[in-house]
Amino acid sequence: MDNYPLVVADLDGTLLTDEKKVSKENLIAINKYREKGGMFTIATGRSQKTVLPLLRILNIDMPMILLNGGELFDPKKGVIYSNYVDETIFEQVIDLFIDSDFGIMTFYKDKIFIPDFKPAHELYLEKQRDVKLEQLEEIKKFNKVNKILLVGNVKKARDMLLSLEQKIKKDINFVQTDDVYMDVLPNNISKGEGLKNLCEFLKIPLKKVVAVGDQMNDLSMIKIAGYGVAMGNAKQEVKKWAKYTTKDNNNNGIAHLLYEIMEKYSPI
Structure with missing residues (x-):
């Protein structure tokens, strides 16, 4: 059986509803996935300022990808690396x-x-x-x-x-x-590159990672992850490259995905 110890999710249009909320169902599923030994983090175009309030809700205490791959940020240790526009x-x-x-x-x-x-x-x-x-x-x-x-x-x-x-x-x-x-x-920056750097930092092979998103900036990480997933509300180009399409962001698509992984695969 394949195992996926790391799930990396986009925020807006993916983990968050259109009202910018994290549903109770998604939170429960994330916690269950963690209880089984999995790790859950985010990859977003947002900066530290707009992410920090959500970290307390999501209880993320591990590195995450910010600014579309331009920054790797650890809420406990601060910035791991940061890139700048020419x-x-x-x-x-x-x-x-x-x-x-x-x-x-x-x-x-x-x-x-x-x-x-x-x-x-x-x-x-x-x-x-x-x-x-x-x-x-x-x-x-x-x-x-x-x-x-x-x-x-x-x-x-x-x-x-x-x-x-x-x-x-x-x-x-x-x-x-x-x-x-x-x-x-910045040149050569994308969520895909951010995911490579995150996996190198965590010493987890890319083939053991689930990446999920809805927009064109998510496509680079969906393409290179072991299990690339599109949201039900994703752009058609994103769905075309994904191995699986879950429910949309207003219908607990992340929870649906995590239960699918826990049922068919193994976090560890």
Whole structure:
């Protein structure tokens, strides 16, 4: 029988409901999986600030993947590693979007900066409640960032970034993380790379890992995990690569997956 001692789950659209809650059913299933010897952690595009309140609910005391693979964070020991967007690319992206209708947000560890407040930022605050955005009018002066988040029309953002790549003759690492989010990340950073680093840190083979998510930024880890899983509400491209599709995030998809693993496989 195959065994999967580690489950790594995305947060938004996966472990969390559309109301940004962790269901009682999911919590019970996570605890049962742990009781059988399994480990459970998260891989998210969120930063420390927006994750910490959930850690107390989820009782996660092991390393997790933050900022779409840009940071490996241990709630007991702090940051294990952190990566930053190339400064030239950072400046070019800010220049491109600063006068647009996109909401620009830059992330540095547990801080989130904006150059000015635009209606698009409301879309973020509706999804991420109780988050403080710090305004920096000269945002380019703080150019050491873990990621840039562009809030707005993701198709338009993609087209603009592709045109910028051609102009500056450099690859830009960007990925859609929500219907209205486009992340610009450090070079060679993804949740897949984050999962490789997490497994190396924990000394667990990738083939022994379950990775589950719903969005395009989850695809890299779903592809390389031993058992890649899509949520019922996942993008079709994600479902295409997954070995299994569980229920959606509003119907305890994580609980359904964990019981499936405990019944058919073994955590240890």
